[in-house]
Amino acid sequence: MEALRLVLRYAHLIGFAVLLGGALAQYFSGRIRINAPMLWGSxxxxxxxxxxxxxxxxxxxxxxxxxxxAVKGVVAVLIFVMVFFSRKRPEVNKGHFLGIVVLTLTNAAVATFWH
Known part of the structure; x- marks a missing residue:
């Protein structure tokens, strides 16, 4: 069971990296929209x-x-909803987009610092 837990944790970290990496790539490209890596990461x-x-x-x-x-689950679902329902827009509001990034970083902080 420990090996399965470690594989799941590794996949969870990859999802975080894909979500945050996709968001940063979009932000620095100058065209703020939801891309496929953000959707898949969420x-x-x-x-x-x-x-x-x-x-x-x-x-x-x-x-x-x-x-x-519970906190991590609510934040993760909120991120998914924000990404999923904005994925087809040609451009996303900057505040909405930054909210996704901040919630993603907050979820990582909860995982890291809450013991």
Missing amino acids: VIQVVTGLALAAPLRGGGDKEPDPAKL
Whole structure:
């Protein structure tokens, strides 16, 4: 079970990198819109996050805090919704786009600093 948990965590980190990398690429290109990497990154984040929250532990002491899981889940779903419903627009409002980036970084901060 530990190997599966590590593979899921690795995929979760890849989803984060794809989402943030896609957002930064769009931001620095000057044309702010939702690209395919952002959509796929948000999907990977939600799917692997749900899988990581499932009781996969083999009786170890690494049980995650339910409040932390709830916060991360809500933020991840919010990011996905913001990306999904804006994906077909030719250009996205700068505040909306920066909100996606800030929420992505906030989700990583919750994962890192909440123990």
